Amino acid sequence: MYFLGRKGYFCVLMRHLYSLLISLFHALLPVLGVFVKSLKEFYQVRRGIFNVLEEKLSAQDQTIWVHAASLGEYEQAVPVLEELRAKYEDYKIVLTFFSPSGYTVKKATPLADVVTYLPLDTSRNAQCFLKLVKPELAIFIKYEFWPNYLNTLHKLKVPTLLVSGIFRADQPFFKFYGRWMTQSLRAFDYFFLQNASSLNQLQQLGFKNAEVSGDTRFDRVHRQLSYDNFLQEIERFKGTDLLLVCGSTWPEDIALLSGFINTASGIKILIAPHKVDKDRIQELEQVLKRPSKRFSDLQSDKNFDADVLIVDAIGFLSKIYAYADLAYVGGAAGTTGLHNILEPATFGVPIITGIHIEKFPEAQDLRTLAGLFTVANVEETTALLQKLTTDANFRLKTGIISGNFISNNTGATPKIMAYIDQTLTA
Incomplete structure (x- = not known):
């Protein structure tokens, strides 16, 4: 310990302090859950995880562990999961989530043998989990870094990869108080990164075992073009009119869009809220001044004549974008975080978002190319939507830019799989 120096002492201290605080939080969760509903759920969904792993895994199983924080990271993992499922049938795939938004939607995915919370x-x-799973390969998606899991993987010499990784200057690794976490990055045998900026940031930390492979989400959404995207209800609603799809919207997004939605003519409007609970749908309907119907009503309503359709179900949006002539993607008008712009872009659709896209490099890149526009207020939103609606050449040109953006950035998955093939067959 004497040879660690001041920085070494600080790193050791912070690592132990982190572990102490996490363990204390873990011990207090049952009590905290009595007062905070979200913490009660957080505790309850994790109570039986080790029992589930014991039931579904045996000592003879060969396993690959893939961890995705939430639904967005899962979408990035899908191209790799599909390849793993096809190439390595003898392996069991263990998929973990941190967030309920990922687990609740994808807990039955056929791309994994075991799906659970982390x-x-x-x-x-970390020790118990890895003792049960015994992964021959661990894959983390984007920027989910858990020091104790990573340190244990490193000690066990488990090959570990970061896929579609992002490193930014505002992450803890680059702050004085978070530099201790840099040691955990030693667990990664290789970093597959989304962009050159991330590579530069990682190299500043002293890591050279990395490359810019791109974002696997481009491969994921590009494959959507080859799928069957037919939705009878949406085709019936759209008819021969233009269609504006407002995807993954929050109240802040509707506040920007309401001026156009309530006054526009000659265009159908579809709204897919991020949350489809009863209260949120009713709040949305109260904001709308034009006749609207719900997606769940389409099959029973033979005289559907509304110009606004509210999608009160999940799992359809990626197909719905195939019918869009222009799209608004929610999340960036407030602080919840921008949702997936690549899904509409792959269909060659002009895209509008709120202004808060600083943590989303794909949105910044597409805005630079003029395939995406950001709006700050109702006036800007209404003016831009009116231009896209009435100016066919502008709409077509912008959409082509979006489509080309996707096709020009595919190819991350083959690079990642080449490394995985070499690792698992070594």
Whole structure:
């Protein structure tokens, strides 16, 4: 310890402090859950994880562990999961989520044999989890870094990859208080990164085992073009009119869009809220001044004549974008985080978002190319939508830019799979 120096002492201290606080939080969760509903759910969904793993995995199983924080990261993992499922049939794939938004939607995915929440990042949980799973390969998606899991993987010499990784200057690794976490990055045998900026940031930390492979989401959404995207209800609603699809919207997004939605003519409007609970749908309907119907009503309503359709179900949006002539993607008008712009872009659709896209390099890149526009207020939103609606050449040109943006950035998955093939067959 004497030879660690001041920085070494600080790193050791912070690592132990982190583990202590996480363990304390873990111990107090049952009590905290009495007062905070979200913490109660957080605790309850993780209670039986080790029992599930014991039931579904045996000592003879060969496993690959893939961890995705939430639904967005899962979408990035899908191209790799599909390849793993096809090439390595003898392996069991264990897929973990941290967030309920990923687990609840994808817990039955056929791309994994075991789907579960990730136990809290205590040293004991990490050791127990990895003892049960015994992965021959671990894959983390984008920027989910859990020090105790990573340190345990490193000690066990489990090959570990970061896929579609992002590194930014505002992450803890680049702050004085978070530099201790840099040691955890030693667990990664290789970093597959989304962009050159991330590579530069990672190299500043002293890591050279990395390359810019791109974002696997481009491969994921590009494949959507080859799928069957037919939706009878949407085709019936759209008819021969232009269609504006407002995807993954929050109240802040509707506040920007309401001026256009309530006054526009000659265009159908579809709204797919991020949350489709009863209260949120009713709140949305109260904002609308034009006749609207719900997606769930389409099959029973033979005289459907509304110009606004509210999608009160999940799982359809990626197909719905195939019918869009222009799209608004929610999340960036407030602080919730921009949703997936690549899904509409792959269909060659002009895209509008709120202004908060600073943490989303794909949105910034597409805005630079003029395939995406950001709006700050109702006036800007209405003016831009009116131009896209009435100016066919502008709409077509912008859409072509979006489509080309996707096709020009595919190819990350083959690079990643080449490395995985070499690792698993070595």
